[in-house]
Amino acid sequence: MTRNPFNAGGVPALGTLRITFPLMTAALLTAAISAPAMAAGTIAGTDIENIASATYDSAGGPVTIQSNTLVIKVDELLDVTVLSTDPGDVITSPGATANVQTFQITNNGNGGEEFSLTANVASGGDDFDPTLVEIVIDTNDNGVYDPGVDDIYVSGSSNPALVLAPDQQQVVFVITATPAGVSNANRASVGLTAAALTGTGAPGTSFAGAGQGGGNAVVGTTGADSTDNGFLAVQAASVSLLKSATIVDPFNGNRPVPGAVVTYSIVATVSGSGALNNLVITDPIPAGTQYQAGSITLEAGALTDATDADAGNYNGTRISVAAGNVPAGQTRTVTFKVLIP
Amino acid sequence: MKIFTSIVAAILACFCVASTTFAATPLQLVSDVFVERQVVKPDGSKTVILEKPNLVTPGDNLVFVVRYKNVGGATASNFVVTNPLPAAVAFDGTSDGLETVSVDGGKSWGFLGTLRVTKPDGTLRPALRSDVTHIKWNLNQTLTAGAEGKLIFRGIVK
Numbered sequence: 189m190t191r192n193p194f195n196a197g198g199v200p201a202l203g204t205l206r207i208t209f210p211l212m213t214a215a216l217l218t219a220a221i222s223a224p225a226m227a228a229g230t231i232a233g234t235d236i237e238n239i240a241s242a243t244y245d246s247a248g249g250p251v252t253i254q255s256n257t258l259v260i261k262v263d264e265l266l267d268v269t270v271l272s273t274d275p276g277d278v279i280t281s282p283g284a285t286a287n288v289q290t291f292q293i294t295n296n297g298n299g300g301e302e303f304s305l306t307a308n309v310a311s312g313g314d315d316f317d318p319t320l321v322e323i324v325i326d327t328n329d330n331g332v333y334d335p336g337v338d339d340i341y342v343s344g345s346s347n348p349a350l351v352l353a354p355d356q357q358q359v360v361f362v363i364t365a366t367p368a369g370v371s372n373a374n375r376a377s378v379g380l381t382a383a384a385l386t387g388t389g390a391p392g393t394s395f396a397g398a399g400q401g402g403g404n405a406v407v408g409t410t411g412a413d414s415t416d417n418g419f420l421a422v423q424a425a426s427v428s429l430l431k432s433a434t435i436v437d438p439f440n441g442n443r444p445v446p447g448a449v450v451t452y453s454i455v456a457t458v459s460g461s462g463a464l465n466n467l468v469i470t471d472p473i474p475a476g477t478q479y480q481a482g483s484i485t486l487e488a489g490a491l492t493d494a495t496d497a498d499a500g501n502y503n504g505t506r507i508s509v510a511a512g513n514v515p516a517g518q519t520r521t522v523t524f525k526v527l528i529p
Numbered sequence: 530m531k532i533f534t535s536i537v538a539a540i541l542a543c544f545c546v547a548s549t550t551f552a553a554t555p556l557q558l559v560s561d562v563f564v565e566r567q568v569v570k571p572d573g574s575k576t577v578i579l580e581k582p583n584l585v586t587p588g589d590n591l592v593f594v595v596r597y598k599n600v601g602g603a604t605a606s607n608f609v610v611t612n613p614l615p616a617a618v619a620f621d622g623t624s625d626g627l628e629t630v631s632v633d634g635g636k637s638w639g640f641l642g643t644l645r646v647t648k649p650d651g652t653l654r655p656a657l658r659s660d661v662t663h664i665k666w667n668l669n670q671t672l673t674a675g676a677e678g679k680l681i682f683r684g685i686v687k
Binding site for chain 2: 228236239240244250406
């Protein structure tokens with residue numbers, strides 16, 4: 189007797205029934221695809237295959253049967269996070285042309301995905317709007333902005349460096365310029381948004397057939413786009429000069445009479461924040477007076493008149509002292525003497 | 530894989546026709562799967578529904594249903610159902626709690642609470658659901674002609 193076991197007894201089949209030997213069962217089971225476990229989850233396109241088997245004793249001896257092979261495909265989850273990775277405000281100054289702010293983009297999805305980038309420099313609620321120069325991808329992955337080496341992001345085009353594998357991260361730099369008119373302590377917010385090219389939307393939005401590996405793509409909890417903001421902070425220093433004179437006359441008085449020596453003192457005070465670099469203090473010798481050779485001091489230290497290694501010089505009409513880089517909150521005091529003939 | 534499958538199918542078909550022994554007490558085993566979805570009803574309350582696995586992403590809860598039925602005329606005894614867990618699925622319990630499990634690829638079996646897993650340093654720790662590789666139901670019952678039932682287990686897409 190030969191009966192079709194798929195439909196024995198005239199009862200409608202529940203599904204495909206296959207009878208096989210245990211050896212064959214083992215071969216089928218090991219054929220199941222194993223997927224590497226990642227933070228982002230099973231890779232999109234992986235087939236989940238389920239086969240149940242059963243053994244039982246029949247009149248003819250032990251029998252092993254198998255269920256149908258159930259296959260479902262893991263769809264692509266679209267998720268991304270953007271993180272500003274600067275340790276604090278990025279310091280800028282009035283008119284600065286290349287502020288570098290660093291962001292990290294992470295593909296939290298389970299499929300390879302390309303992301304588009306948008307920088308937002310015109311945020312409300314901050315003190316000024318910088319000008320976007322360009323977005324640069326850290327293509328050599330050294331974490332440092334290398335002008336001319338790292339790729340400039342091209343909007344509306346494919347940027348291979350932004351095709352990220354699941355769990356992969358990519359550092360991106362936003363380069364901005366600071367307007368000249370900003371003041372010390374002004375701050376500006378600079379945002380970077382990354383969006384999955386497959387699509388974005390409310391979590392759960394799906395794109396049929398658009399997933400990696402032939403499945404669908406589904407928007408995850410992040411909405412498939414993400415934004416983070418970093419801040420620019422202006423550090424601007426300014427200097428004020430205060431000049432005073434002390435007179436010693438030949439009669440131990442302090443009148444400006446012939447023979448009196450006038451000691452001029454110039455106090456340069458740097459305020460604001462940051463530093464003033466290469467501060468040079470010059471002062472012409474007043475008409476009708478004679479410069480006293482070798483009388484220049486800086487912070488009470490004597491300087492020579494010659495143009496040489498030290499910071500001071502006298503050129504016949506004026507004194508000049510190079511005070512160097514002076515941090516905000518500090519002063520530099522320069523003195524020199526003239527004789528009233 | 531496609532070629533492999535068709536070869537296997539051909540071999541199986543061959544056995545099916547040639548072997549009357551197995552056809553004498555045929556049991557059917559059918560595996561099915563659903564995805565749990567939380568949906569918000571118009572009144573704002575949330576409810577969980579089971580739907581066909583049209584969209585499956587990591588973290589989704591799957592419900593596997595294995596249905597069995599004795600469609601033959603003879604009685605089957607010592608009925609044991611084994612379901613290896615797909616690699617991308619983490620075990621999340623069964624509906625009846627009567628299963629034994631394996632955490633070593635089917636070599637040894639027991640109730641989950643009795644099993645141990647060897648840690649990298651050689652010491653043992655209690656096995657967790659995430660360690661489960663196989664599920665087995667030893668039904669200890671005789672399936673007469675027409676008898677049927679179903680076994681349900683849950684898994685989470687890794």
